[in-house]
Amino acid sequence: MSEIKKGPWKEEEDQVLIKHVKKYGPRDWSSIRSKGLLQRTGKSCRLRWVNKLRPNLKNGVKFSAEEERTVIELQAQFGNKWARIATYMPGRTDNDVKNFWSSRQKRLAKILRNSVPQPSKPQKNISKEAPALPKVPSLEEPKLNSSVEERSLVVSQHCSSSYTNNFDTINMVPLSELVNSISLPFDQELPPLEFTPNEKRICIWPQFPLPFPHIPVQTNFGQPLEHQELPMKLEDNDLLDYFGQFSASDIGGNVQVPLAPSCSSGQDQRELEYPLTPDSFIDDFPLDMFDYIDPLQSPSGW
DNA sequence: AATAATAACAACCGCCGAACT
DNA sequence: GAGTTCGGCGGTTGTTATTAT
Incomplete structure (x- = not known):
């Protein structure tokens, strides 16, 4: 042969x-x-x-905003069932969807990594010098040619107006406790997908008992994006990367991570511009949002 | 302009289940 | 029923293109 x-x-x-x-x-x-x-x-x-x-493939065509959102929603609903997701997306293969998602995850992981300090490699010029002024947001209008940016406009405005209220205190939760609260409701049934992407919909936002580490954020719009509860999966590499910042003894010990209070308490249903899923919530922030994140204190400073 | 970093894409690998012998 | 083959799927890796420094 x-x-x-x-x-x-x-x-x-x-x-x-x-x-x-x-x-x-x-x-x-x-x-x-x-x-x-x-x-x-x-x-x-x-x-x-x-x-x-195969005929009718969208070879060499970038994912449109609607396709992107469809993937996000379907991934939240089906998980990594790329073949299944692809059946909802004419002209796209499971490989396309998989690659798209993978690139996206890498991008987000990088953003998250860059947004938290690396204890093993202390950041230069942090302690002794005057605190760096936050980057001045560009006065240019946000580019709206990218789907993420486009959608982020809505989300950011929503967040800055709705979610910064009533969160004057920051909860301190032991990291060990946080790790132990691993049972996230990710199996929770999401609302059925409706393929009417342009209309405004009401979504049931599942409760997430796991708060996200507090990351003060400033958006392009000059509004602080604070106290966001950023839902995430514990099995998610992004989160593992985050916890990778700490040693095992830290996790078992009394290290405390500043956390936003759960904004799900007492309010389960939120009216949003479009459905937010666990992943899509953070995913829908503008890509450059993290450019304006203030670095977290180093663990020793907690 | 050169180089490095990152993103996007294409293809392979291993696993699994169904069909077949 | 056991073994084999095939096709499908998801994960991963390698390559190329693009962007940033």
């Missing part, structure tokens, strides 16, 4: 594959190799067809 070919597909190979599918339909992938048409495995052929050659 000839050696199996791997790596990028050539145009000629694509043509052979397309020809085969035209003749026999998208099946019998293994026969392509057994017939000597291609030196690719059946799996590889199938993948190539499904992800690149």
Whole structure:
């Protein structure tokens, strides 16, 4: 048997594959190799067809704002069931959705990482010098060509007007307790998706007993975004990264993390511009929001 | 302009379940 | 019923393109 070919597909190979599918339909992938048409495995052929050659694919087309929101909502509802999510998104493959989500998660992880101090590597110029002035938000209008930014306008305004009220004190919760309260209601059934993305909807925002570490934030609009309860999954790498900032002894000990009070208390239903899911809430902040985060105190200063 | 960092994309790998022998 | 093959899925890695420094 000839050696199996791997790596990028050539145009000629694509043509052979397309020809085969035209003749026999998208099946019998293994026969392509057994017939000597291609030196690719059946799996590889199938993948190539499904992800690149299939008709009506949106190859090279960036995810639109609506697609992005659909992914966010569906991921919250189904989890990492990319194939299932892709069935709701014409022209997109599970691989597309998966890659899109992965890039997005990396981006968010980076944002979060940059927003908390690294105890092992003390930040330069923090302690001795005068505190750095917060970055002056640009006076330019926020660019609205990006979906995230576009949506963040609504969310930020909503947050700054609604959520900064009545939160004058900051709860202090032992980190160990926080870690122990791992049972997040992430299995909680989310409202069924409705594909009427442009209309305003009421969403039931599930309660999240786990508050997010307090991160003072300033938005482009000059309004502090404080005391946000940023829901997150404990199994989420972002959060693990966050806790990775502390040693195990810290977690078992009395280290305290400044936390926002739970804004879910006493109010379960919120009327929002569009449904916020556990992930989508933080996801919907503007990408540059974290540029204005004041660094947290180092653990020793708590 | 050169380099580094990051994002986006393409493809492979391993696992699993269904179908087949 | 056991073993094998195939196809589907999700995770991961490698490559290329783009952006930032």
